[in-house]
Amino acid sequence: MTQLEELTSRLAHRGPDGHGTTLLNGGRVGLGHRRLAILDLSPAGAQPMSDETGTAWITYNGEIFNFRELREQLRAQGHTFRTETDTEVLLTLYRREGLRMLARLRGMYAFVLHDTRSGETFYARDPIGIKPLYLRELDDGVALASEPDVLRGLGATSIDMLSLLRALMLLYPPGPRFGLREVRRVAPGEVGRIDPDGKITLLPFGPILPDLRGPGSLTRSPETTVLTDDLRSSVREHLTADVPVGLAFSGGLDSSVLARLVSEESTRPVRLFSFVSQMADSADRLDDRDVTLEAARRLGFEVSEVEFTGALVPVVDRMVGAIGEPVADPAAIAFLRIAERARAEGRYVMLSGHGADELLAGYRRHIVAATLLDRPRLARIISLAAAWFGGDLNRIHKIFRERPDYWPILLQCVLCPADLHEVLVPELANTSLEDLFDPLMNIAGDSAGASGLRRAMHLDFNSYLPDQNLNHLDKVSMAFGVEGRVPYLTPPVVSTCAYYSDAALIESWRGKAPLRKIAAELGVVGAAAKPKRGFGIPLTRLVSDGWDDIRARLTDPRAPGRMLWNPALLRRIQDSSISVVDPRIVLTMLVIDRWMEYDRSG
Amino acid sequence: MTDQGVDVIPVALRGDPRRLRERLRAWGIATQAAELLSFRQARVWRSLLWFAARHPVAFTMQVAWLVRDNILSPLHLVKSAFVLLKAPALLALVIQRRVDVVHVFWGHYPSFVAPIVKIGAPACRLSIFLGAYSVRRSIPSQRRLLAYADCLTTHYEGHVDDIRNLRLRTETPIAVIRRGVDLARASKIRGLSHAGPQFEERLGVVCTLAPYKSVDHALRAFKLVSQRRPFLELHIVGDGPERAALENLARTLGIVDRVRFLGRLGHADTLEAIAGFKVLMLTSLSEFYPNTLKEAMALGIPCVAYAVPGIVEMAAGGHGIRLARPGRIEEIAQRIAELLEDPAHVTQTVSAADRQIHEFDIQASAAKLTALFQSLTVDGLPSAHLVATK
Numbered sequence: 001m002t003q004l005e006e007l008t009s010r011l012a013h014r015g016p017d018g019h020g021t022t023l024l025n026g027g028r029v030g031l032g033h034r035r036l037a038i039l040d041l042s043p044a045g046a047q048p049m050s051d052e053t054g055t056a057w058i059t060y061n062g063e064i065f066n067f068r069e070l071r072e073q074l075r076a077q078g079h080t081f082r083t084e085t086d087t088e089v090l091l092t093l094y095r096r097e098g099l100r101m102l103a104r105l106r107g108m109y110a111f112v113l114h115d116t117r118s119g120e121t122f123y124a125r126d127p128i129g130i131k132p133l134y135l136r137e138l139d140d141g142v143a144l145a146s147e148p149d150v151l152r153g154l155g156a157t158s159i160d161m162l163s164l165l166r167a168l169m170l171l172y173p174p175g176p177r178f179g180l181r182e183v184r185r186v187a188p189g190e191v192g193r194i195d196p197d198g199k200i201t202l203l204p205f206g207p208i209l210p211d212l213r214g215p216g217s218l219t220r221s222p223e224t225t226v227l228t229d230d231l232r233s234s235v236r237e238h239l240t241a242d243v244p245v246g247l248a249f250s251g252g253l254d255s256s257v258l259a260r261l262v263s264e265e266s267t268r269p270v271r272l273f274s275f276v277s278q279m280a281d282s283a284d285r286l287d288d289r290d291v292t293l294e295a296a297r298r299l300g301f302e303v304s305e306v307e308f309t310g311a312l313v314p315v316v317d318r319m320v321g322a323i324g325e326p327v328a329d330p331a332a333i334a335f336l337r338i339a340e341r342a343r344a345e346g347r348y349v350m351l352s353g354h355g356a357d358e359l360l361a362g363y364r365r366h367i368v369a370a371t372l373l374d375r376p377r378l379a380r381i382i383s384l385a386a387a388w389f390g391g392d393l394n395r396i397h398k399i400f401r402e403r404p405d406y407w408p409i410l411l412q413c414v415l416c417p418a419d420l421h422e423v424l425v426p427e428l429a430n431t432s433l434e435d436l437f438d439p440l441m442n443i444a445g446d447s448a449g450a451s452g453l454r455r456a457m458h459l460d461f462n463s464y465l466p467d468q469n470l471n472h473l474d475k476v477s478m479a480f481g482v483e484g485r486v487p488y489l490t491p492p493v494v495s496t497c498a499y500y501s502d503a504a505l506i507e508s509w510r511g512k513a514p515l516r517k518i519a520a521e522l523g524v525v526g527a528a529a530k531p532k533r534g535f536g537i538p539l540t541r542l543v544s545d546g547w548d549d550i551r552a553r554l555t556d557p558r559a560p561g562r563m564l565w566n567p568a569l570l571r572r573i574q575d576s577s578i579s580v581v582d583p584r585i586v587l588t589m590l591v592i593d594r595w596m597e598y599d600r601s602g
Numbered sequence: 603m604t605d606q607g608v609d610v611i612p613v614a615l616r617g618d619p620r621r622l623r624e625r626l627r628a629w630g631i632a633t634q635a636a637e638l639l640s641f642r643q644a645r646v647w648r649s650l651l652w653f654a655a656r657h658p659v660a661f662t663m664q665v666a667w668l669v670r671d672n673i674l675s676p677l678h679l680v681k682s683a684f685v686l687l688k689a690p691a692l693l694a695l696v697i698q699r700r701v702d703v704v705h706v707f708w709g710h711y712p713s714f715v716a717p718i719v720k721i722g723a724p725a726c727r728l729s730i731f732l733g734a735y736s737v738r739r740s741i742p743s744q745r746r747l748l749a750y751a752d753c754l755t756t757h758y759e760g761h762v763d764d765i766r767n768l769r770l771r772t773e774t775p776i777a778v779i780r781r782g783v784d785l786a787r788a789s790k791i792r793g794l795s796h797a798g799p800q801f802e803e804r805l806g807v808v809c810t811l812a813p814y815k816s817v818d819h820a821l822r823a824f825k826l827v828s829q830r831r832p833f834l835e836l837h838i839v840g841d842g843p844e845r846a847a848l849e850n851l852a853r854t855l856g857i858v859d860r861v862r863f864l865g866r867l868g869h870a871d872t873l874e875a876i877a878g879f880k881v882l883m884l885t886s887l888s889e890f891y892p893n894t895l896k897e898a899m900a901l902g903i904p905c906v907a908y909a910v911p912g913i914v915e916m917a918a919g920g921h922g923i924r925l926a927r928p929g930r931i932e933e934i935a936q937r938i939a940e941l942l943e944d945p946a947h948v949t950q951t952v953s954a955a956d957r958q959i960h961e962f963d964i965q966a967s968a969a970k971l972t973a974l975f976q977s978l979t980v981d982g983l984p985s986a987h988l989v990a991t992k
Contacts, residue, residue, distance in 0.1 A: 100944055103936060204830030208939060210932040211822050449854030495930055 008032030010150045014061075014478045017041075022048040024057055028141075028196070029114050029121055031059040036481055038063065038241050038349060040084035051091040052082070055116050058094075060087050061146050062109035062131040063483070065237035065490070070104060099124070099191060102206040106237070106490055110186070112144050119196040127209050128355075128489050129188030129466025132474055136183045141198045144186070147475070148324045151183045158182070159596065164564065165428060165436060167326040168588050169415045172468035175439025178325045179595065188466045207491060210498035212458050213450035221504035224517045227496050231518070234487040235261040238351055239270075246347035246482075248338050249274045249303070250535050251292035253515055254353030254362070256524045258487060259299045262351065272301040273342055273350070275308070275334040275535050299524070306341045308334070312542040313549045313590065320594045322479035323472055328591040330584070332472035334535040339477040339484075348482055354473055355488035358457065358465045359497035361511035365411040366456055368396075370506050373452020376404050406433060408447075408456045409440045412464060414584050423585065424566055439463070453502045543583040550579075554589055561593030603968045604631065608975070611699065613637045613692055615685050615715065628869050637695060639688045646691040653690035653722065660721050664714060667746065686714040693722040702979045705729040705971075706747075720750045727752040727978040732765055733890070748774075752978055755971070757781045758890040760911050777974050781893060782964030788900035791877050803834045805938065806879035806903075808872060808894040809886065811842030818844075818851055819885035819931050825855045826935035831942060834860070839875050841866040877901045881941050887928055889913055895923060896962045899955035904948050906937040921954035 004021045012019070015034025022031045033047035048059045064070070067086035070093060075081070079092050086107075093101035094113060099122060108130035114121045123144050125133045136143045136151040145151050157180045163173040176184040186192075191203045235258065239245055247262055249255045249272040262270050274292045296303040308315075319332055335352075342350050357363050361370070372379040383400035386393035398416040399407060410416065417436065421429035434441075440463055447458035470486070477484040487493075500514060507513040543550065553559060555574045562570070572580050579586060604610050612635065614622045619638040626636055639646055654661045668686055672679035696704060696719055704719050704726055716728055730751045745768060748754070754765055754776045762776055805824060809815045817838065824836040838848075838861065845863065852858040867875060876882060882898040883906045889895075890912035898905050899922060907913045909925040917923035924941060926933030940947050960966075 100940070103940065204939070204943070208826050208932045208935045210930070211826060446856075448856070495932060498932075499929060 004030040004032050007145070007150050007153055008034060010153060011146060013481060014146060016481045018043070018046050020046055020048055022057060024114050024116060025119055025196070031057055031112060031114065033059040036348065036478070036483060038243055038483055039086060041242055042083070044083040045085040045087065047087060049085075049087050049091065051088075051095050052080075053095070056091050056094055056113060057116070058087060058091055058111055058113045060090060060109065060111035060113075061133075062107060062111070062126065063240075063485070064090065064105050064107040064109060065234075065240060066104075066106040068240075099203060099205045102191060103208075105207070106492075108485070108489075110146060121194040122192065122203075123186065123194070124191045124206065125186045125188055127189035127207050127491075128470070128494070130470050130474070130486060130489060132471060133186040134183050135186050137198075137200070142194050142200060146478075148178070148180065148183050152180070155182070161428065162431070162435060162438075164326060164592055164596075165420075165424070165431060166439075167328065167592060168423065168585075169413045169417070169420070169436070170464075170468075171328045171414055171584065171588055172464070172471070173326060174463040174467050175442075177439070178467075185467070188462075209491065210495045212461050212494075212498050213447045213454050221500045221514075222496050224514055224521065227493070227514055228518050228521070230490075230492040230496050231257070231487065232261055232265060234490040234493050235351075236265045237490070238485045238487040239266050241349045243348040244268070244271075244346055245349045245351065246271050246273050246304075246342045246345075247301075248272075248335065248350055248352040248535065249292070249296055249301070250353070251295040252353075253512060253519055254356040254488070256295060256299070257515060257519050257522065258351060258353050259296070259301060260519075260522045260524050261487075263299055263301065270301070270351075271345065271347060272296050272299075272303045273306055273338045273347075274303050275306050275338055275537075304341055304345060306334075306337050308337060308537050308542070311546045311549060312539075312587075313546060313553055316587065316590045317594050319472075319476065320591055320598055323475040324598075325471065325475075326588075326592045326595040327468060327472050328584070328588040329468060329472055330537045330539050330587065331469075331535045332476050333537045335473060335484075336476040336479065338535075339480040339482045342477075342482050343480040349485060350477055350482050351485050351487060352473060353488060354469050354484075354486045355465060356512065356515060358460045358469075359488060359494060360500070360513075360515055361453060361457060361502075361505040362515075363460065363511070366453055366460075366511050367506060367509055369408060369411060369456035370451075370453035370502060372400070373404075373407055373455060379404075379407070402433070405441075405444065405448075406437060408444055408452075408459050409437050411456055412440075412459065414582075414588070422566060423569055423581075423589075424564055426566075428564060429566070451502050453506070539583045539587060543579045543586050547577070547579050550586060550590065551576075554586075554593065559593050560596035561589060564592065565589065603972055605965075606968060606972050608972055611635055611637055611695070611701070613639065613695065615639055615688050615692070616681070624868065639691050641684075641687075643691070645694065646688055649690035649694040650687055653693060653718065657721055660717070664717060668714060682714060686718075689715045689718040690722070693719050696723045696726050701726055703727045703729055703975045705731065705975075707731045707733075716747045716750045727975070729753050729755060729975065729978070732756045732761060753777065753974060755779045755974070758912050759915070760890065777970070779970045779974070780962050780967050781891065781896075782962050782967035783893065783896045783900045783959070784964045785900050785959065788873070788897065791873050792900075792902050803831060803880045803942065804878055805834055805836045806839065806876060806882045806898075807836065807884070808839040808876060808882065808898075809884065809892075811838070811840050811844040811848060813844055814888060815842075815844075815886045817848055817885065819929075819934065820883055821848060821851050821855060821857070821861065822931045823883065823885065823934040823938065824861065825857050826932060827938050827942070828857055828860060830939060834942070836861045837864055837875065837879065838862065839864045839867050839872055873897060873901065876903055879903050881906055881938050883907065883934060883938060884913075885931075885934060886910075891916055891962075896959065899923070899959045900962075902952050902956070904941050904951040905955070906934055906941065908934070916958065918954050918958040921950065922958040923955070924951060 008019060008021055011034045015036045017037040018035035020033050031048040035046060037045060048057050050057045064086040067089045071081060071089045074092050081088050102124060108126050110125045110131040110133035112121060112123045132146055134145055134148045134151055136154060138154060143151055143154055160177050160179055160181045163177045163179045167173040173179055176187060178185055189206050191205045193201045193203055247259055247270055249259055274296060276292055293303055315333055319336055322336060379400045383397045387397035395416060398418045399410040402410060417433055440459060443462045444459055447455045473484040505511060505513055551573055555570055622638060664686060668682050672682055692715060706716055719726060720728055728751050732754060748768060751774050754774055756765060756778060757780050759778050765776055807817060807820045811817055828834050849863060852861045876898050882903050884892060884895055885908060887908060887910060889910055895905050895907060895916060905923045907923055907925060908928040910928055913923060917925055924937035926937055
């Protein structure tokens with residue numbers, strides 16, 4: 001087996017339906033691919049694929065949802081096609097327009113394309129960051145892959161400690177660095193050219209996304225029907241597949257609206273997959289099973305119930321293996337189980353409501369941002385009062401006592417900087433906020449001058465969404481050969497949402513007001529009035545039930561994470577028979593520990 | 603029209619006489635032909651007293667309407683009063699120089715000119731131009747003005763039905779005559795090379811800096827494109843009440859060092875500025891055949907604008923002007939990026955614009971207007987005189 005084949009085989013879970021490798025340019029360029037066949041299931045759709053002249057070769061991950069429209073335009077211009085795939089449309093478009101074609105694509109993609117005429121290789125990632133792509137610069141070239149694990153196989157790696165600290169605070173590492181110094185994430189919308197000598201040049205191509213720092217004062221908020229129409233078109237496009245389709249359904253607003261539109265637009269039965277739990281602790285704030293199932297029944301769907309069973313530690317290990325990064329979102333565990341079940345039931349495409357919260361102010365922190373970020377005096381007063389009351393309110397005090405330009409970032413934090421010393425050894429806990437927040441400050445700086453709500457949303461859209469939510473969705477679903485699709489995240493929907501004013505997004509202290517109106521208009525009973533519920537696991541209960549295993553893992557002298565944790569905290573964990581730490585922090589510690597172990601062994 | 607043998611007398615009822623002369627010179631019109639009415643002139647006061655004495659009821663009615671229509675706007679009241687007091691001098695001019703047609707650009711102030719002219723010189727024909735502003739505002743005194751019109755002209759077909767709904771005399775003809783651009787002049791400028799560093803790219807905006815022009819969209823679109831084009835600058839020609847707010851927005855967006863506010867320029871300088879742009883953008887959400895776009899098209903500069911009525915028709919099926927959905931700033935930015943990145947797009951857009959712009963040739967518009975006026979007069983032009991007021 002060649003090195004290229006060996007590296008490609010590390011992605012076998014992403015593409016169980018076929019594989020291929022090609023060496024080009026006298027063996028100087030190698031392309032490998034694992035195929036998950038969604039469109040044109042015939043062997044003609046195999047990759048790496050070349051255009052009919054054999055000059056352009058591509059290995060490509062994702063879907064171009066408007067490929068049929070583009071193909072018709074190209075046919076009208078005299079082009080012929082050998083397959084029914086979007087890959088061939090991409091190659092034909094490239095031959096006609098070069099990389100300027102990127103502006104015409106509507107979809108999720110990451111690809112590497114080699115042009116044998118110029119000897120140049122190009123790579124691109126979709127502008128929202130739905131499909132992942134990683135890059136490693138080597139002494140003798142450049143390597144790219146859909147998962148970091150592939151690139152780790154190309155030489156020694158070292159841990160970027162700052163990324164781990166960020167993961168501890170935010171539950172994910174934001175920005176290009178995710179934990180390894182030698183490998184970086186390709187940024188959403190990044191397009192690059194690799195010269196034959198290995199030099200990388202970033203290119204100004206690809207679609208331009210709207211300015212998410214808020215509409216101008218003269219711009220009227222779009223009518224609800226505009227968003228409904230955009231969503232409906234998007235759902236129709238996202239249902240395009242030659243394999244059965246499923247929908248991840250939480251019973252909340254986002255997935256209920258999606259389910260209603262799917263029921264209206266789909267010509268084939270679509271099955272809902274719901275993560276239900278009967279073991280949730282009241283602290284977990286999860287829907288009970290009956291509520292979710294009743295919501296699905298009202299929409300007329302058959303539902304597959306996915307229930308969390310087993311212990312936390314093994315599933316954390318599975319999640320870290322799938323994501324390949326220290327990402328610790330409980331929802332990732334739920335999606336892992338949903339994807340596993342979907343694959344078992346023959347559903348290779350899974351729609352999900354990801355993105356609605358980021359586009360329409362759906363997080364609780366958005367309400368705080370809208371209320372306090374533009375009123376620093378009020379924020380300081382509330383912060384002082386919160387400190388006096390103590391308890392959970394202390395978190396507000398810890399956020400608003402810092403510099404105002406850090407506030408939007410701190411609203412994302414699960415662990416405040418002030419609490420780092422309780423978890424970390426002093427030399428790490430004393431890391432400056434400038435260093436900790438560096439990648440997020442770059443994004444936040446771009447939204448200076450916008451309203452508080454828009455600053456928080458801008459940060460979420462550019463970091464939390466691609467680096468955490470979309471990252472885990474793609475990885476945990478592809479771990480089982482299921483393609484996650486996100487109808488809320490197409491350029492027309494993103495664009496419409498960008499033009500809602502703050503007041504149109506938040507009404508009566510509740511976000512996602514336009515989506516609530518759509519739910520009401522579509523007759524999605526109950527969802528519009530329900531409090532926010534996402535996909536989650538009964539984490540409090542799982543930590544409590546599995547405390548002995550967790551304690552053993554974290555305090556194991558051989559555990560790689562031990563060098564990070566404050567010895568006093570480890571002693572408390574060691575001495576206690578019940579959980580003494582916030583369950584989300586426990587999960588993050590387990591994830592970081594496992595990821596470091598994985599790195600050491602991998 | 604002067605080239606076609608029509609004797610035109612431009613009359614200014616308000617404004618700076620020096621600026622008006624400069625404008626006329628810029629257009630090659632003899633300034634001695636112009637009449638600049640001012641309160642320093644004895645004839646203005648003489649005419650006023652004469653008209654008030656001869657038509658006391660009509661004059662009183664005009665004053666009453668003026669007060670009634672502007673009672674809530676003292677500024678308009680004063681400005682309108684100044685125009686009304688000069689209107690008899692215009693009437694005297696019409697009588698003395700045997701003017702056949704008075705062509706009024708309908709705005710708020712000429713509303714008081716037309717009745718006085720028609721009362722004092724009933725044989726004189728009255729032609730009124732109605733632009734977008736006129737149709738949208740529909741101020742009562744302006745509506746009254748329509749009753750005196752012998753013909754109405756507009757430059758956009760879409761206004762015809764609106765005018766039919768406004769006007770009082772159903773038999774008055776309505777003609778669509780484009781506000782033309784001087785293609786001959788544009789072609790001279792188009793042939794010149796433009797100074798400036800080779801690496802510098804200028805994106806241009808030319809308009810009044812007023813809220814209804816949505817220049818904030820242009821700044822935001824520039825911000826989106828500028829991230830890809832390190833040498834791109836935005837040049838804004840024009841002035842207005844929004845200027846300070848727009849300068850603040852440029853600072854907020856972090857593009858202030860790449861945006862140049864050039865202020866209001868003369869017509870010749872404006873054309874020179876447009877000719878130096880790589881792309882001209884217009885982000886107004888309400889326009890009807892804007893002159894800026896016509897001039898840019900005539901100068902061979904590709905344009906990007908929102909697909910709003912008027913501009914859609916100008917765009918020749920979306921080829922002569924690159925269009926974006928109204929209000930979608932990122933689409934404006936995308937169209938600009940396409941033009942900056944791909945010379946083929948520029949060639950395609952400019953060629954389509956070249957084919958389209960001939961519809962807006964000022965010579966053709968003048969010929970149409972002349973023919974219209976000839977049809978109004980008994981003997982026919984060009985022996986007749988014409989007074990245009992603005």
